[in-house]
Amino acid sequence: MEVSLNDTVNQSRRTEYQCRSRGLLQERVDMEKVKAVLSTSENGHFSVIKNEAYNGFYACISALRHAFRWGTVPVVKVAQRDKIIQFPPELDLPWGFIRRRYGITSQGGNVMSNLQCNIDNATRRVAYAINGSMPEPIPSAEYYLIYSFTEPERKALPVYYHLVQSIRCYEKGQRQACLAHLQGISIHLKSVFRIYYENVVESKIPRHVFTAYIQGFHGWAAGEFIEDEYVEYDGTSGAHLVLFNVLDYFLGLEPFFDEQDFMRYFSHSQRRFMASVKAHAFRTAAEQANNFGLTEQFEKIAKQLRSWNYALNTVILNPPANGT
Structure with a gap:
């Protein structure tokens, strides 16, 4: 059109x-x-x-x-x-x-x-495409975006496993086992971040396609009156990804959303999981106990997260004009 x-x-x-x-x-x-x-x-x-x-x-x-x-x-x-x-x-x-x-x-x-429930188990087919009848590269860009928000959660299952096990081991006083699980988090995060590095790129999701034909549809910018007060909703955001909110809580960082926004966009089971991680996070306790082995691993995880945030905001979503 x-x-x-x-x-x-x-x-x-x-x-x-x-x-x-x-x-x-x-x-x-x-x-x-x-x-x-x-x-x-x-x-x-x-x-x-x-x-x-x-x-x-x-x-x-x-x-x-x-x-x-x-x-x-x-x-x-x-x-x-x-x-x-x-x-x-x-x-x-x-x-x-x-x-x-x-x-x-x-x-x-x-x-x-909009994304994670909208792709089949083989991550090959989008059930409800926005741009199915449009010429390339629009449909492909839509697929790569959905894939890039779905596949990381699949890849994150070992991250969640090691994260929960690290908490269990720390609370049981099993420091070496806890250290091994923290190392496991770092190892498996690499495969999660690789999904973004390889797919959320200009060659697969051109900026002009993303902005015009994909991003806008997933927005909302409308609302309703609740007890005579207007409440507006933002729509879909990359900040809705469970993994990165879990990592923030695990590292003792402030979440991007406030409690009201978590209620708006995250299911109750997702919120329970994040709340449990927050309640049992032990980075501060490890630092206060001068457990340098554990604190060093926490810093490595935090560094991976900072590097990914930098790449996402400066290189992946906003690549240089010459494409290099």
Whole structure:
């Protein structure tokens, strides 16, 4: 589709899309059946909708809500002026169940819904693509971004294992075993960061493609009134990645989000895990005990994290103009 800078044309395109969306949803969705199934699942009959299926449903409804919220890709200025979105009931009713199921409060999606639940187990296929009919490199760039937010969590499983085991060993006074697990964290973080270094690059995700055709769709910049107070939601952010919040807590660093934002964008199970890591983090205790072996390993992990943050912000997402 040709990009327009005319507000009247853009609003007309948005209205046309939203009208077609309302019509198709009303025609194809049996609201009574949807409500009955979701209510049965919510009331304790979890076998009605398996976890994997609910994750896919989460991704589907989130993608449809983002599409309805913006109405066009690329996102246009006139859409950003809309701060209260009147969703069709077919997208509103399920979202209430989703909010309660996952323990999130945002009206829009997050990294879990829009990216991590939106790719198959073989990390080869995107279920709900934004730009499936667009010419290359747009679809490929979309895939590489989703892959780069999904694969690191798979690679992070050994990191989580060693992190939890290091806490267990420290609390049992097993200092050498604890040291070995801290070393294991450093080793496995390398393969996690490699995903970003190899995929979040200009050659795979060109900046002009990322900004125009991918990034905007995952934003939100709208909200709702809660007890007569307007609350706005930001939409999807790289800061929603669980691994880096866990590492911040484990290293005794201040989190990027405040408690309210964690409630908006992280599921209750993710929040419980992060809270447990925070409660049992022992870097400060190791420093106070002058355990130089452990503190040295903590510093190595922190250095890896600082290096990755620098690369992400200066080289990967903002490469030099000449591409070198």
